[in-house]
Amino acid sequence: MNQVRTFSAVNDGHSSEVARILVVDDEEYMCDICTRTLRNASYEVVPTTNANVALQELREGGPFDLLLADIKMPTISGLELAKYAREIDPAIAIIIMTGHTSTENLRQAVQRGAADFISKPFELEELRLAVDQALHKRLLLQDSLRLRAVEQLLQSSEAINATLDRPQLSRVILQTALRQTACQTGFLFLVDSRNRLRKVRAADEVWHLLEAGRDAAHYALAKGQTFFIEDKAICSDGTNEITRGLAMPLRAQGDMVGVLLLCDNQPGVLRPGTHEVIALLANHAGIALRNAHLYGQLQHMYQRLQELDQLKSEFIAIASHELRTPLSIVLGYSMMVRDQSEGDQREYAQRVVDSAQRIKDIVDDMLSLRHLEMRETTLSINRCNLQHLVLQAVERMQPIAQSKAQEMTAELPEAPVTFLADREKILLVLGNLISNATKFTPEKGKIVVKAALWPGKQVLEVAQHTGGMADTAPTNADGPDETWIVMQVCDTGIGIPEHEQPRIFERFYQVAASLTRQQGGAGLGLAIVRELTALQGGLVWVESVEGQGSTFSFALPYRMEQNN
Numbered sequence: 235m236n237q238v239r240t241f242s243a244v245n246d247g248h249s250s251e252v253a254r255i256l257v258v259d260d261e262e263y264m265c266d267i268c269t270r271t272l273r274n275a276s277y278e279v280v281p282t283t284n285a286n287v288a289l290q291e292l293r294e295g296g297p298f299d300l301l302l303a304d305i306k307m308p309t310i311s312g313l314e315l316a317k318y319a320r321e322i323d324p325a326i327a328i329i330i331m332t333g334h335t336s337t338e339n340l341r342q343a344v345q346r347g348a349a350d351f352i353s354k355p356f357e358l359e360e361l362r363l364a365v366d367q368a369l370h371k372r373l374l375l376q377d378s379l380r381l382r383a384v385e386q387l388l389q390s391s392e393a394i395n396a397t398l399d400r401p402q403l404s405r406v407i408l409q410t411a412l413r414q415t416a417c418q419t420g421f422l423f424l425v426d427s428r429n430r431l432r433k434v435r436a437a438d439e440v441w442h443l444l445e446a447g448r449d450a451a452h453y454a455l456a457k458g459q460t461f462f463i464e465d466k467a468i469c470s471d472g473t474n475e476i477t478r479g480l481a482m483p484l485r486a487q488g489d490m491v492g493v494l495l496l497c498d499n500q501p502g503v504l505r506p507g508t509h510e511v512i513a514l515l516a517n518h519a520g521i522a523l524r525n526a527h528l529y530g531q532l533q534h535m536y537q538r539l540q541e542l543d544q545l546k547s548e549f550i551a552i553a554s555h556e557l558r559t560p561l562s563i564v565l566g567y568s569m570m571v572r573d574q575s576e577g578d579q580r581e582y583a584q585r586v587v588d589s590a591q592r593i594k595d596i597v598d599d600m601l602s603l604r605h606l607e608m609r610e611t612t613l614s615i616n617r618c619n620l621q622h623l624v625l626q627a628v629e630r631m632q633p634i635a636q637s638k639a640q641e642m643t644a645e646l647p648e649a650p651v652t653f654l655a656d657r658e659k660i661l662l663v664l665g666n667l668i669s670n671a672t673k674f675t676p677e678k679g680k681i682v683v684k685a686a687l688w689p690g691k692q693v694l695e696v697a698q699h700t701g702g703m704a705d706t707a708p709t710n711a712d713g714p715d716e717t718w719i720v721m722q723v724c725d726t727g728i729g730i731p732e733h734e735q736p737r738i739f740e741r742f743y744q745v746a747a748s749l750t751r752q753q754g755g756a757g758l759g760l761a762i763v764r765e766l767t768a769l770q771g772g773l774v775w776v777e778s779v780e781g782q783g784s785t786f787s788f789a790l791p792y793r794m795e796q797n798n
């Protein structure tokens with residue numbers, strides 16, 4: 235007799251090609267002849283003359299594809315056995331052998347779900363035929379049961395995939411598993427960040443998990459396999475215990491994410507076929523749990539980023555306001571001291587003035603960035619001449635370039651170009667870009683400031699195909715058919731690594747290389763450039779090769795004076 239299994243690996247028997255048949259007849263001669271006939275037909279047969287042994291076989295020796303049972307036996311009738319077999323496997327083929335084919339017997343057999351009956355005495359060929367037909371019906375029934383399960387599973391997986399909230403998802407997974415398996419109760423365990431199993435949810439408040447249930451979940455996780463539990467108290471409601479169940483690991487992309495423990499005193503949970511359905515469900519559940527976990531992490535990080543961004547804004551607001559007044563006092567008095575001193579003392583005072591001025595520049599940048607971000611900056615549109623504008627910006631920065639022996643030139647269209655724009659803001663943008671070019675270009679390097687009219691199509695193509703476009707979209711309807719004014723600052727400096735290019739327009743962002751840091755600055759210039767460009771409906775982008783140089787370009791829609 236088989237040993238009672240407690241923890242054992244799944245073997246659902248479906249892989250075997252040969253059908254297994256349980257033959258039960260208390261008449262030894264009948265049992266033997268049926269067995270021989272079926273074995274001759276190459277079936278695997280387990281014979282018994284004792285209905286109690288047959289019951290045990292069904293429970294522990296299965297799975298069987300067909301039960302061939304005599305209707306009348308001393309302890310348990312063939313119809314009782316059929317009912318039990320059907321509970322274990324709804325698709326099992328059953329043939330009841332009956333001595334007297336009364337209509338009452340037939341009615342009962344149909345009611346109990348017996349697939350067929352055969353009346354004694356029968357020809358051996360008749361038996362073989364009946365078995366073949368019953369097994370064929372079983373295949374059809376199995377298919378339709380699987381189809382129904384898959385249909386239900388699809389509906390469940392919709393529900394499972396519809397939520398990214400982990401507690402809600404755990405509830406849905408348990409509910410779905412219980413519905414699919416008709417189990418009495420269940421528990422869901424999740425693997426935490428330290429690879430430990432945590433019980434997160436019980437299907438209800440009635441049943442409490444016991445040690446054997448927890449052990450089974452740990453086994454399933456450790457072995458990465460489904461484990462059946464029999465004859466061990468898995469959970470209790472205080473009075474009764476559930477002693478059957480299965481623990482199935484939930485996986486996502488090969489990783490264990492949890493374990494599903496299903497419990498039921500009926501043999502249903504151990505039924506072949508049920509386990510296939512739960513395995514499919516477990517796949518969906520594992521992936522959905524992993525998605526929900528990643529989504530949770532993403533949300534948490536996004537929230538932290540937002541908080542950080544908010545902190546930066548508050549810092550800018552406080553620092554710019556609180557530093558301005560004391561800074562003006564320091565600057566004012568140090569200028570006074572400088573003007574009234576001579577020799578070394580004058581030189582020291584000048585250094586104080588220079589440093590205070592540098593701090594004031596940063597504070598001014600902070601303040602103007604804040605105004606821009608709060609949409610408090612307004613445009614003051616006037617008539618501009620492109621050539622004058624660029625030359626003015628170049629002249630302002632020429633002394634700095636000369637101090638580093640850099641050659642700074644302008645390349646401009648020959649015919650004068652006039653347009654409507656906010657002159658001061660364009661000067662600010664150009665000033666920032668040229669200042670960076672001088673800062674990040676070594677001595678004797680070259681800086682060229684270019685301006686030209688470009689077709690909109692070219693602007694959009696170039697800007698969008700570089701990895702370094704600032705995160706601003708044109709705010710107006712200017713598209714590929716319009717003309718744009720493009721200004722560019724090209725240098726032969728240190729360049730910017732490709733992966734850093736998309737980030738340099740963020741406030742406070744500086745490229746990590748030490749050479750950059752040595753140049754001072756607070757990482758605000760390009761953020762201001764981005765905001766100023768966006769304010770005028772323009773685009774800004776960078777093309778750069780590390781070690782060779784950078785070209786910063788900004789484009790504004792070309793607005794001409796109305797001729798009326």
Ligand code: ADP
Pocket residue numbers: 670671674725727728729730738743744745746750754755756757758759760761784
């Ligand atoms: P900063 O005040 O630090 O110059 P910016 O916002 O103007 O701040 O620039 C951000 C970062 O972008 C700089 O710290 C530098 O790393 C990089 N960068 C800007 N312009 C250039 C350039 N022309 N060449 C190389 N790197 C540059």
